[in-house]
Amino acid sequence: MYAIEFKNVSFRYEEEQPYVLRNVSFQVEAGEWLAIIGHNGSGKSTIAKLMNGLLFPTEGEIIINGIPLNEENIWEIRRQVGMVFQNPDNQFVGTTVRDDVAFGLENRGVPRAEMMDRITSSLEQVRMQDYLLHEPYRLSGGQKQRVAIAGVLAISPSVIILDEATAMLDPLGRKEILDTVHHVQAAQQLGLITITHDLNEVMQAHRVLVMNDGEIWTTTVPRELVKRQTELQQIGLDVPFVTQLAHALERQGITLDEQPIDHEELLDALWTLHSNK
Amino acid sequence: MTGSLSSWQIWQVINMNNLLIVGQYVPTNSIVHRMDPRIKMLIIFFYVIFIFFANNIVSYALFTVFAVGGTLLTKVPWRFIAKGLTPVWFLIVFTFILHLFVTKEGTVLVNVFGLPIYSGALEQGAVISLRFFLLILLTSLLTLTTTPIEITDGVESLLGPLRRFKFPVHELALMMSISLRFIPTLLQETEKISNAQASRGVDFRTGPFRERVRAVIPLLVPLFVSAFKRAEELAMAMEARGYRGGEGRTKLRELQVMKRDVAALVIFIIVVAAALITRDYS
Ligand SMILES: Nc1ncnc2c1ncn2[C@@H]1O[C@H](COP(=O)(O)OP(=O)(O)OP(=O)(O)O)[C@@H](O)[C@H]1O
Ligand SMILES: [Mg+2]
Numbered sequence: 192m193y194a195i196e197f198k199n200v201s202f203r204y205e206e207e208q209p210y211v212l213r214n215v216s217f218q219v220e221a222g223e224w225l226a227i228i229g230h231n232g233s234g235k236s237t238i239a240k241l242m243n244g245l246l247f248p249t250e251g252e253i254i255i256n257g258i259p260l261n262e263e264n265i266w267e268i269r270r271q272v273g274m275v276f277q278n279p280d281n282q283f284v285g286t287t288v289r290d291d292v293a294f295g296l297e298n299r300g301v302p303r304a305e306m307m308d309r310i311t312s313s314l315e316q317v318r319m320q321d322y323l324l325h326e327p328y329r330l331s332g333g334q335k336q337r338v339a340i341a342g343v344l345a346i347s348p349s350v351i352i353l354d355e356a357t358a359m360l361d362p363l364g365r366k367e368i369l370d371t372v373h374h375v376q377a378a379q380q381l382g383l384i385t386i387t388h389d390l391n392e393v394m395q396a397h398r399v400l401v402m403n404d405g406e407i408w409t410t411t412v413p414r415e416l417v418k419r420q421t422e423l424q425q426i427g428l429d430v431p432f433v434t435q436l437a438h439a440l441e442r443q444g445i446t447l448d449e450q451p452i453d454h455e456e457l458l459d460a461l462w463t464l465h466s467n468k
Numbered sequence: 469m470t471g472s473l474s475s476w477q478i479w480q481v482i483n484m485n486n487l488l489i490v491g492q493y494v495p496t497n498s499i500v501h502r503m504d505p506r507i508k509m510l511i512i513f514f515y516v517i518f519i520f521f522a523n524n525i526v527s528y529a530l531f532t533v534f535a536v537g538g539t540l541l542t543k544v545p546w547r548f549i550a551k552g553l554t555p556v557w558f559l560i561v562f563t564f565i566l567h568l569f570v571t572k573e574g575t576v577l578v579n580v581f582g583l584p585i586y587s588g589a590l591e592q593g594a595v596i597s598l599r600f601f602l603l604i605l606l607t608s609l610l611t612l613t614t615t616p617i618e619i620t621d622g623v624e625s626l627l628g629p630l631r632r633f634k635f636p637v638h639e640l641a642l643m644m645s646i647s648l649r650f651i652p653t654l655l656q657e658t659e660k661i662s663n664a665q666a667s668r669g670v671d672f673r674t675g676p677f678r679e680r681v682r683a684v685i686p687l688l689v690p691l692f693v694s695a696f697k698r699a700e701e702l703a704m705a706m707e708a709r710g711y712r713g714g715e716g717r718t719k720l721r722e723l724q725v726m727k728r729d730v731a732a733l734v735i736f737i738i739v740v741a742a743a744l745i746t747r748d749y750s
Binding site for chain 2: 240243245266269270273274276278280281282283284285286289290293294295296297298299300301302303306307310326327328342343346
């Protein structure tokens with residue numbers, strides 16, 4: 192059983208309009224981190240919204256933890272699939288951090304006593320427990336996103352989707368969010384789907400799904416993906432700096448043993464290269 | 469509580485900008501602050517009604533003691549209370565002066581510019597001004613000691629019975645709380661857009677009225693566009709988080725009537741009863 196399974200899903204927003212997703216099939220296993228990447232308008236957010244019943248497929252089938260998604264069970268599905276959106280401000284409902292994390296719990300009729308425990312523990316997981324009574328305008332974008340993640344964690348979902356949740360943050364904030372989510376995901380064996388159009392952010396994922404014009408371009412592991420620099424550039428994706436540097440070195444006749452995927456690996460490759468000589 | 473202090477500062481900013489008077493909460497965490505907002509609202513509601521029954525020194529004294537005593541208990545510095553009253557001072561004084569010249573009862577005390585001032589006028593002017601003052605004072609205590617969100621919770625709870633008549637109580641309260649949550653955000657945005665437009669040479673702070681109104685349009689249009697976009701995204705996020713209306717929903721913030729609330733009610737009832745007994749019936 193997969194955490195999420197798309198079977199030949201096609202989707203268009205209106206009849207007569209072109210399909211924005213064509214014949215999309217893929218699976219996400221429990222505890223797996225799948226990154227979805229693609230140029231603007233390639234259909235990434237549409238996929239995300241299909242996953243928790245904010246949209247329904249025009250054709251094809253979506254199965255979440257063995258349950259086929261339909262109008263009757265969207266509430267159960269939404270309890271299992273938590274979603275964090277791009278704009279930190281436009282998903283903060285409560286007047287304080289505590290009230291915002293409570294929102295999802297209140298919606299599901301969780302008793303008050305239990306709410307308190309769940310709020311504290313999910314805020315601890317994103318290290319925001321000291322901000323319980325803060326209002327949103329006193330939080331940075333990154334802090335608001337962490338509260339949004341806590342709000343999702345509080346309902347103990349089995350899958351978390353981040354739809355460009357780090358796009359409006361600075362590099363440090365981005366890294367913090369990704370580290371936090373990765374940590375929680377690994378600890379609780381959650382399915383994690385991160386949507387981005389920055390290849391830097393897919394390097395830690397287990398698998399990458401590349402979207403191009405509403406179709407799956409490829410599904411692979413990050414290390415393999417970055418080898419296809421020119422092809423990626425053709426579909427509007429820039430490879431990370433580390434990869435570009437490795438390619439540039441190659442052109443100069445310096446070949447590294449293995450394609451590095453982050454700064455650390457690049458450093459290792461460089462200094463071992465030197466000592467190999 | 470530093471948390472409320474800062475929100476209070478924001479409210480102050482709002483007040484200064486004169487954009488919207490949402491409240492002027494002053495966090496002193498007094499016993500009045502910790503009272504149930506519903507009880508505060510009920511007391512104020514009935515105070516406003518019963519003060520009109522006062523008609524002699526004793527009954528007025530009772531209502532005055534209650535309001536002033538309540539004010540003292542809030543521990544809110546007088547200058548904040550005075551600030552809250554500033555816009556109505558003028559009205560209070562004006563009412564007093566009007567009564568001086570219009571009422572013609574009792575004996576003539578003095579002549580001002582040939583106009584006689586009667587003793588009854590002095591009395592009545594003072595009484596009406598006092599009543600006016602007490603009403604404003606007590607109602608301003610509500611916003612001084614209760615956060616807007618507590619007021620919202622209180623209103624939702626007090627209007628609860630109307631749900632039976634299909635009155636959308638929960639939706640109303642949610643609307644209020646979302647507005648409260650977004651006021652600072654939209655204010656910041658207004659500021660940003662107005663700076664952006666000012667840097668393009670749009671000037672809506674000076675110049676003739678017509679010009680300024682015209683200059684406001686490039687401020688309002690992007691503000692509305694962005695507000696609608698926010699609303700759409702917020703609705704989507706709320707739905708993704710399982711929001712499906714008030715049915716079957718639980719609440720984190722719970723209002724509880726405590727001993728202090730009962731005590732306040734009892735004191736209030738005693739004051740009203742005493743006033744009703746001591747007033748003149750003739
Ligand atoms: N509500 C809508 N109604 C009609 N068409 C839409 C709607 N939302 C998106 N589209 C179209 O569907 C296509 C896919 O959009 P989608 O938002 O899924 O892209 P995306 O990959 O998330 O892009 P981005 O990187 O900009 O977020 C786009 O061509 C877009 O114009
Ligand atoms: Mg998108």
